[in-house]
Amino acid sequence: MNLEQLKYPVGKFVKPESITKEIIGSAISEIENFPGLIKIEIQNLGETDLQLRYRPEGWTISQVIHHCADSHINSYVRFKLALTEDVPTIKPYEESLWAELPDNNLSPVVSLQLLEALHTRWVYLLKNLTEEDLNKEFIHPEQSERISLRENILIYGWHCQHHLAHIRQAKELKFD
Structure with a gap:
């Protein structure tokens, strides 16, 4: 496996030409199931296993889980900002x-508990968005682009798959 494959085991995010209700529903399911899938992946891991990396010089399993908590909190807040501003x-x-x-x-496990609670609220919010809500946008200053909530749901569905694959990869390839 080359470095690019190790970094992006499920590939990079690609925005579909058309974002249908089915695609949105699938992404929401990814977000909804993510904490439970992480829990399954780490349930029998010891402290040493949690320090395995998904690639040389990449994050450990533990760091990936903490990152997901940080990232998903930020995303949840971005949804709320776009819905209210x-x-x-x-x-x-x-x-x-x-x-x-x-x-x-x-x-x-602390970040996993946080993800479980956060995803319960986040998914409830996502499942109750109207068409008008889904079209609301925020501006991401690093790319200077407008991102709709519709697209951001897909980005975070992908983000869940991406980091779940990192955890599985770390367990399989066992980089120290």
Whole structure:
């Protein structure tokens, strides 16, 4: 496997030409099932296993789970901002620096518990969005582009698949 395959085991996100209700529903299911799938993947892992990396110099399983909690909290807030403000500019954050903060030394189970609660609220919100809501947008300043909530649901459905694949890859390939 080359580095690109190790970084993107499910491929990079590709926005479909047309975003149908079925595609949105599938992405919401990915988001809904994600915490439970992580729980299954890590249930029998010891502390040493949680330090396995999905690629050389990549994050450990533990760091991936903490990252997902950070990322998904930010996404949830972005949805709420877009739903309550007129095309807000969201605040990006330095993922790699967040991954180095002291709370990442906690057990990943803490972040898994956070993901379980967060995803319960997030999925409830997503399942209750109207067509008008789905068309609302925010501006991501790093790319200087407008992102609709419809598209952001797909991005985070992909994000869940992406990092679940990282966890599975780390368990299989066992990079230290």
